Amino acid sequence: MRAVVTGGTHGIGLAIAKAVLAREGQVLVTGRDERKVEAARDELGPRAFVLRSDAASMADIDALGRVVDDRLGGVDALFVNAGVAYNQSFAETTEEIYDRTFDVNTKGAFFTVRRLLPHLCENGAIVFTTSVADEGGAPGMGAYAGSKAALWSFAQVLAAELLPRRIRVNAVAPGFIDTPSMGLTGASTEERAAFSKAGDLVTPMKRHGTPEEVASAAMFLAFDGTFTTAVKLPVDGGLGRKIAG
Template identity: 60%
Template sequence: MERFNGRKAVVTGGTAGIGLAIARALLEDGAEVLVTGSTEQGLQAARRELGPRARVVRSDTSKLADIAALGALVERELGRIHAAFVNAGFSKLTPFDRVTEEEYDRTFAVNTKGAYFTAQRLAPLVHDGGAFVFTTSVADELGVPSLSAYSGAKAAVRSFVRTFATELLPRGIRVNAVSPGFTATPTLGVTGASKEEVAAFEKEGNELTPMGRIGSPGEVARAALFLAFDATFTTGAELPVDGGLSQL
């Protein structure tokens, strides 16, 4: 029996990496899923990967007009939903003394403003007793060189998880976060990284992670689904999926 039959979910930033793995896992177990992405290449690839059962739509999480349109689309296409995975993200490896205002603003617009207003718009559509799962990062508590803006943006999201969890308690909606470490996505989560930079980052991840390897998108997806559907007595929490990097 497909465990998510009758369940409906939204995954922002779901056309690649961790978001795509979450969407795939939901679909494989029978859920109805609406996935967002911001590039035509990513949208087309996700449609091929996920198949006709997935609704794959363009939406830029940094733009409030797109968030409003997404909410209207979700309401029209799915009605009420059981889980919202707020996963869209943006990061660049830049030493803090070279971060420009443009890069800083983009980092916070996608990771922080986007997450905040996506939750605000989708919350009325989440069933009482449903769940939000945000994607934060091990960077929100570690001093990772060249990720200062991203670390600050994700730390803000970690704080949102606590306050949103408090505000949504009366409706029984649980709000949690999954916190990945080094994860084997095509860019390892770094926008615009070259093949050489990705290879170096992966090597660093294998060396620094206590478990001796980087994680897979599927491992993060399973943790996210646990928080959304199985962790029924957990709210306001951040679950590390980082091979012990933030704990040991």
């Protein structure tokens, strides 16, 4: 079992990497922040290769392809997890924030898959991390929601295009998950606390999910759901289904 996890140095991505290692697999993870890269190296140990790589950089994406070839050769599962999220209203969203959001969440994801496709093995899998916010109109999430909706569209097209190679393509759609950043890029401690409280109030199960719960769903789609493709699996405590809380 050989896997690549983009955005794998913390939160959901780190939990996925640990889940791969727990199955005695090999994993290569990427992250942009050098401090998180070093921390992940220590935490994951010698069976993981941790690479500093910016998901929005075409040069870094190309370099990732070369490293995958050197370190893994083939890839059984690609987890496209790297992402950024800014909680800003439509009127507050600047061109810089819009560009960074789409460069990481959409363009970076698209070209990461394109670069690594030659390394994906027949009967392999791609799992995208999208979001419960990719539909339904969550206030303050305009750029983020749009970028993740585009990602889900990519996943469905890829699922069709990769059928001849028997590569399955699916997505997990997390809701409010208890990660260090609470899913917000550059937010203050107070902003994260308020976001967390709001999440517990609106989620029907009245709690946050854990990174491990999302990782479990992603691992199912990658390795166990062998007759499943073009599926988006919510991991959101019922939030996206609008069930009674």
